[in-house]
Amino acid sequence: MMRAPFRPLPARILVVDADAVLRELLSDFLRLEGHQVLIAADAMDALGILESERVDLLLGDLLPLQNDAVALPQVLAARFSEIVGVVMAPFKQARAAIQLTRQGFFDYVLKPFKIEDVVHTVTRGLEDRALRSENVALKGALSLYQLADQLTGEVDLTTTLHLFTSVVLEQTAAWRVSLLLSPQEGIDWPSAALCAAGEADEAGPLSFEDLKPAALALEEAILAVDGRAFELLEVTPRTEPITSLLISPLTARGERLGVLVAARRGVQPFGEGDRKLLKIVADRVGVTAQNAQLIERLERSFQHTIEVLITALEEKDRYTAGHSNRVAEYARWIAEELGLPPREVELIHRSGRLHDIGKLLIRSEDLNKPSALTREELARFRKHPEYGEQLLKPIPTFREVIPGVAEHHESFDGTGYPRGLAGEEISLMARIMAVADAYDAMTSRRAYREARPHAYAMRELREGSGGQFDPRCVEAFVKATARRPRFGPG
Secondary structure, X not given: OOOOOOOOOOOEEEEEOOOHHHHHHHHHHHXXXXXXXXXXXXXXXXXXXXXXXXXXXXXXEHHHHOOOOOOHHHHHXXXXXXXXXEEEEEHHHHHHHHHHHHOOOOEEEEEOOOHHHXXXXXXXXXXXXXXXXXXXXXXXXXXXXXXXXXXXXXXOHHHHHXXXXXXXXXXXXXXXXXXXXXXXXXXXXXXXXEEOOOOOOOOOOOOHHHEOHHHHOXXXXXXXXXXXXXXXXXXXXXXXXXXXXXXXXXXXXOEEEEEEEEEEOOOOOOOHHHHHHHHHHHHHHHHHHHHHHHHHHHHHHHHHHHHHHHHHHHHHOHHHOOHHHHHHXXXXXXXXXXXXXXXXXXXXXXXXXXXXXXXXXXXXXXXXXXXXXXXXXXXXXOOHHHHHHHHHOOOHHHHHHHHHHHOOOOOOOOOOOOOOOOHHHOOHHHHHHHHHHHHHHHHOOEOOEOOOOHHHHHHHHHHHEOOOEOHHHHHHXXXXXXXXXXXXXX
């Protein structure tokens, strides 16, 4: 039941890149694969070619694709939906590339890349296009389109895997479907498994333990019937009833990520259309899973960067040791009390950890001075929100937390600094941060005074409500602390 590797028919490929050398290099290799290649240096040139020439696949650099004046991704989706889109992007812009795949692009390739990786991705894209155009899996097409709609903006990997599994179960009339991701870099990724409605599943879903090494070494989706299935399956209580098996590797850019398995028992075996449908779904799952892994790596790098910055700050200002973490935690309490969505709560917490990062550019003697600051020293000190914004703004992963850094010393009545913003001109993130920061500043020891008690700080916050502080944020903090035994009423 093995198939020969897919060999795409010669296709017309449009390469869009401002780098002339890279354009020609890609063109040469794609021509060696038998394809006809068109080239464009920018989005405007590419649009002209799309409007005058037949194109099967567009291979474009991220920069021209992000040209707002032409909006090439939107043009492809609206007017040239049959064209396969593949984006090339540097690693630091991986999130933007991933966003394009959520908007309809087939896949992305991260720079610097190997030419064979590009050729492989192009081949997969053309295979996906060919499978869709064959109409051999018409019964699953509607569900796949509905799945694409459901996945728009979906960031939870567990939910996404369940949706993929549901499509396979429904459209192949399977008894059991399991989507299994291998652990990567010490992370146990979620899996998904479903059993046909009305079918007892006491033995549990199919797992890696049910698969022989040959199943995990497959290079493409296969269909196995009767005894052939047990060339790939171990004999276990879960597998004994199986009479027909579909299995496909989950791969992305040559990396093996897991397997997608569907099984039937005692009924008509799967057909070739079912195998091709599984192949389409498995291909999308592979891209989705690798996107999740890339985001996880970026997230780890982001967290590490935060830790390094906070360590540097606390080494410079001995009186702020622990201050950033406490402010972040108090800000989280306020955000949760206000009923903000989990993602906003997390961003506010991150911003709290970084809110004073601009102090890295303040002189240590000003930060640790045991007496009152002079007018010049105070003016320098009050620059730290702006310095923090300048430090973080060039780094894309930090941009969403900048409001809490740049505006946490603004006052609700407009008397704060550095911009004198008032009311809702100040971001909610910063209004929350102002309360959290003020409370911890009052209840922590400083170079020029001892720590103040909780009751004193709460009284000051209430007196400043509507003036320095947003009343909603003060009230939320009062309620949050009152429910915690460590604080009690204040």
